[in-house]
Amino acid sequence: MTEDLQDxxxxxxxxKPSRRREALPATQLQEADxxxxxxxxxxxxxxxxxxxxxxxxxxxxEMCVPDPSVLRVLLPPGPRMLPxxxxxxxxxxxxxSRWLFLDTETTGLAGGTGTYAFLVxxxxxxAGGLQVEQIFMRDHDEEHxxxxxxxxxxxxxxxxxTFNGKSFxxxxxxxxxxxxxxxxxxxxxxxxxxxxxxxxxxRLQLGSVRLAELERQILGAELLGWSRQNDIDSSRIPEFxxxxxxxxxxxxxxxxxxxxxxxxxGLAALAGRIFRALAQPEMMEPSEQTALELYGVSRLLNRxxxxxxxxxxxxxxxxxxxxxxxxxxxxxxxARLAKHERDFTYATRLWRELxxxxxxxxxxxxxxxxxxxxxxxxxxxxxxxxxxALTELRRSQRLGxxxxxxxxxxLARFGRRLSRLENKAQQxxxxxxxxxxxxxxx
Numbered sequence: 001m002t003e004d005l006q007d008x009x010x011x012x013x014x015x016k017p018s019r020r021r022e023a024l025p026a027t028q029l030q031e032a033d034x035x036x037x038x039x040x041x042x043x044x045x046x047x048x049x050x051x052x053x054x055x056x057x058x059x060x061x062e063m064c065v066p067d068p069s070v071l072r073v074l075l076p077p078g079p080r081m082l083p084x085x086x087x088x089x090x091x092x093x094x095x096x097s098r099w100l101f102l103d104t105e106t107t108g109l110a111g112g113t114g115t116y117a118f119l120v121x122x123x124x125x126x127a128g129g130l131q132v133e134q135i136f137m138r139d140h141d142e143e144h145x146x147x148x149x150x151x152x153x154x155x156x157x158x159x160x161x162t163f164n165g166k167s168f169x170x171x172x173x174x175x176x177x178x179x180x181x182x183x184x185x186x187x188x189x190x191x192x193x194x195x196x197x198x199x200x201x202x203r204l205q206l207g208s209v210r211l212a213e214l215e216r217q218i219l220g221a222e223l224l225g226w227s228r229q230n231d232i233d234s235s236r237i238p239e240f241x242x243x244x245x246x247x248x249x250x251x252x253x254x255x256x257x258x259x260x261x262x263x264x265x266g267l268a269a270l271a272g273r274i275f276r277a278l279a280q281p282e283m284m285e286p287s288e289q290t291a292l293e294l295y296g297v298s299r300l301l302n303r304x305x306x307x308x309x310x311x312x313x314x315x316x317x318x319x320x321x322x323x324x325x326x327x328x329x330x331x332x333x334x335a336r337l338a339k340h341e342r343d344f345t346y347a348t349r350l351w352r353e354l355x356x357x358x359x360x361x362x363x364x365x366x367x368x369x370x371x372x373x374x375x376x377x378x379x380x381x382x383x384x385x386x387x388x389a390l391t392e393l394r395r396s397q398r399l400g401x402x403x404x405x406x407x408x409x410x411l412a413r414f415g416r417r418l419s420r421l422e423n424k425a426q427q428x429x430x431x432x433x434x435x436x437x438x439x440x441x442x
Contacts, residue, residue, distance in 0.1 A: 032052075032138050032250075034250040035052070035138075035244075035250035035253055035254065036052065038250055038251070038254045039052075039054040039254060039257055040054065041053060041054040041055075041136075044135070044145070044149060045145075046145055046148050046149065047148070048144035048145040048148055049141065049142060049144065049145045050138075050142060050145055051135055051136060051137055051138070051142045051145040051146045051149065052135070052136040052137075052138055053133060053134070053135055053136075053149075054133070054134040054136070054257060055131070055132065055133050055134075056131075056132045056261065057126065057127070057129055057130070057131050057132070058129050058130045058132065058225070058265060059128070059129040059225075060129070060130075060224050060225040060265075060269075061130065061224055061265060061268050061269040061272055062128065062129070062272070063096055063125040063128065063129075063130075064096065064268075064271055064272035064275055065096055066093065066094055066096065066271075066275050067094075067275060067278075067279045068090050068091060068094045069279075070274075070275050070278045070279050071089075071090040071093045071094055071192075072086070072087070072090045072304075073278055073300065073301065073304045073306065074192060074197055074274070074278070075089050075090050075093060075190065075192065076304055089189070089190045092158075092159060092189055092190050093159050093190045093192055095159075096125050097124075097125065097157075098157050098158055098159040098189075099124060099125065099157060099159045099161050100122060100123075100124055100153060100154060100156075100157035100158075100159065100160055100161065100188075101121075101122065101123040101124065101130075101161045101162070101264050101267050101268055102120070102121070102122055102160055102161070102162050102165060102169060102170070103121045103162070103163070103165075103169065103260055103263045103264050103267060104117040104119065104120050104121070104169045104172065104173065105117070105118060105119040105121075105237050105241075105256055105259075105260055106118065106172060106237075106238070107238045107241060107242070108238055109168075115172060116137075116140065116143065116176070117146075117169075117172055117173055117176060118136065118137050118241050119134060119135070119136045119137075119241075119256065119257070119260055120134070120135045120146060120150050120173070121133075121134045121135075121260040121261065121263065121264050122134070122135070122150070122153050122264075123264040123265070123267075123268060124157055125268075130264070130265060130268050132261055132264055132265075133153075134257055134260060134261070135149050135150065136257075139245065143176065143180075144180055144182070144183065147173075147176060147177055147180060147183050148183055150173065150186070151177070151183055151184070151186040154186040154188060155186060158188050158189040158190070159188065159189060159190045159192065160188035160190070160191045160192070161192045161193075161194065161267065161271060162191070162192075162193050162194070162267070163193070163194050163195050163198075163211055163263070163266075163267050163270070164193065164195045165191070165193055166191060166193040166195075167193075167195075170191065192271075194267065194270055194271060194274060195209070197274050197278075197300060198214060198270065198274065200296050200297075200299055200300040200303075201274065201277055201293055201296035201297060201300065202214065202218055202292075202293065202296060203296075204292050204295070204296065204326060205217075205290060205292040205293060205296075206218070211263060211266045211267065211270070212228050212231070212266070214266070214270060215228065215262075215266045215269070216228070218273060219266065219269050219270065219273055224265075224269055225265075226262055226265060228262060231255075231258075231259055231262065232252070232255040232256065232258075232259050234259065236252075237256050237259070240252040240253055240255070240256055241253065241256070277293065277297055278297060278300070278301075281294060281297045281313060282309075282312065282313070282316070290320075291317045291320035291321055291322050292317075292322065292323075292326065294313050294316050294317035294320060295313075295314070295317040295322060295326060295330055297313055298310045298311075298313035298314045298316075298317060298330075298333075299333065301313065302314075302333065302337060307337055307340065307341060310337060311334065311337055311338070311341070314330055314333065314334040314337070315334070317330060318330055318331070318334070328354065328357065328361070331350050331353065331354055332350075332354065332361065332363060332364070334350060335347045335350035335351055335354070335364070335367070338350065339367070344371065344375060347367070347371075348368065348371055350364075351364040351367050351368045351371070352364075352368065355368060355385070355388070359392065359396070359401065360388060360389070360392050362389055362392070362393070362410045362414075365385045365386070365388055365389035365392075365414075366385075366386075366389065366413065366414070366417070368381075368382075368385050369381075369382045369383075369385040369386050369389075369417060369421075370382075372385065373421065373424075379421065379424065379425055379428070380425075382421055383418065383421045383422065383425065386414050386417050386418040386421060387418065389410070389414045390411070390414050390415070390418065393407060393410055393411055393414065
């Protein structure tokens with residue numbers, strides 16, 4: 001049966017009485033009706049039975065129109081993906097009408113066959129705002145009905161947008177689809193997960209990149225129209241659902257629905273914020289973007305091969321003033337980038353600055369030693385830098401500033417380098433005493 005025929009059959013079957021199910025205890029039936037009234041929800045039906053559907057439309061956040069060049073950064077080719085396939089994915093995702101935001105609430109975080117997604121929240125851009133639809137199974141025998149509705153939405157909007165959904169939400173749903181043995185897994189054409197770019201952009205600034213934390217410190221959630229002030233403790237969500245199944249109160253589950261809606265709205269707002277950060281970071285006002293965020297953008301661009309833009313943003317982040325440890329890391333990364341671009345003059349200047357820090361960089365010492373040996377033809381300086389690194393290694397070990405495995409790693413590298421350089425100097429002295437370096441012993 002084709003997907004289109006399945007969908008038509010589902011709509012026809014929805015007009016028939018739902019399949020028989022065991023009668024619910026009176027208390028559970030009362031709470032199910034109470035939950036429906038609390039949410040302003042309705043009963044959805046398809047050929048597999050019933051489920052609960054709650055719908056709401058929000059004017060904020062406003063729809064974002066993604067730049068294809070930004071999508072190419074966010075959707076790099078996978079290990080088995082051809083470049084033209086990655087380009088096609090970026091072009092598909094550039095149409096926001098194809099987007100489907102997804103967030104699930106589950107009976108546990110372990111995943112596997114014993115974990116259910118009892119509430120699936122979906123959202124999409126509609127009429128200038130965000131349409132939210134939440135599909136809920138009031139008992140385990142409504143799972144097939146819930147999954148069929150999710151599949152129907154994904155056939156309409158095939159660009160899936162999640163936050164940690166590639167690692168948790170979508171693999172869990174794929175497992176549940178397969179376990180039905182009757183509903184085909186509706187693979188999205190493109191899956192855009194925002195957790196990893198959020199980590200790149202804001203982890204150094206915030207530490208935690210939980211969605212609620214991003215809303216509070218990056219998105220300005222209260223200005224966008226909602227607040228987590230009265231949010232539930234998400235760790236208790238499975239407990240609230242199991243209590244409801246046993247006939248418990250419906251009010252805690254209403255809090256779960258509210259939490260899920262805020263996650264979906266936060267996800268939509270985060271998408272817009274990431275696109276703004278990556279579209280033209282060079283043009284953003286300093287008040288909108290900290291030095292750490294500029295550094296995060298530069299790292300992301302560098303990893304995606306946009307080296308020219310990355311270099312400009314590294315320099316802007318350094319000029320804006322990064323915290324000391326991050327400043328050193330940024331200089332290392334900028335020096336590697338300059339070396340890759342064969343700008344050895346600029347790379348050498350950065351490495352020189354790093355060797356003059358309070359604790360000289362072993363990487364900078366090694367790179368400068370290589371530069372002076374191979375490109376500057378200054379063997380004495382190459383030897384001096386190798387010895388400087390060995391001296392700093394001994395000091396760092398004595399003061400406990402370096403871990404044993406790193407000490408052993410660098411000691412072996414510089415030991416081999418110094419031995420080879422000194423042998424090279426000795427051979428030069430034998431061949432041509434007049435031109436041989438005489439300052440290698442310091």
